[in-house]
Amino acid sequence: MKTMRKKQFRFASFLLAFVLAFALANTGEIAAEAKTTEKTVILYFSATGTTKKTAARIKKSTKGQLIEIKAADPYTDADLDWTDDDSRVTKEHESASSPAKSKVRPKIRNLSAIKKAVKKADIVYIGYPIWWGQAPHILYSLVEKVSLKGKTVIPFCTSMSSGIGSSAKNLKKKAVISSKTKWLKGRNFFDVPSQKTINKWVKSLEL
């Protein structure tokens, strides 16, 4: 009788160990899945808030990490006055035939934090406002300094009436990338898109 009980006990212990091992393996899987969503970083530069709001919606949709590209010398309203021949943006614009060819590279205050986050990420959204049909010069400061090797890059921009045009392609030309970088076409939004529009777009990327 005693041997019978011993056997039953051994069998029960074995069963318990098996169930525990199975449960732990599944917990591991869930943890790995949660980590994957953290592999998305949304970088954005925004002077008047439109791209910022758009980026926040992308964050909501992707559950990625949202990081503002902060100019070391922030743009004031006067700096942004494109109707003024002497304003900062006009001077940047007139420094070369395109931002890609310009030597103007405004400093990014939080560059090391951006580098750290991007290093850990697989998917990097890069957002900016359209300035004279192109990405602002500070975006070049970003792509020339932050390695996007092996990453999936999704440019997005906001504007009043222009499309994405050659802005993202020009950024790609100057970016630190590798043959494993997947640089997607990207998309422009007029004003702040709805959360529904963003969700639909993010889903269509199939990342």
Ligand SMILES: Cc1cc2nc3c(=O)[nH]c(=O)nc-3n(C[C@H](O)[C@H](O)[C@H](O)COP(=O)(O)O)c2cc1C
């Ligand atoms: C210097 C400057 C140049 C601009 N050039 C264009 C342009 O070429 N085409 C356009 O549709 N909008 C242009 N805009 C408008 C911005 O692209 C638009 O308002 C954008 O959504 C602003 O984004 P933000 O609020 O994130 O800075 C320009 C704005 C500024 C300040």
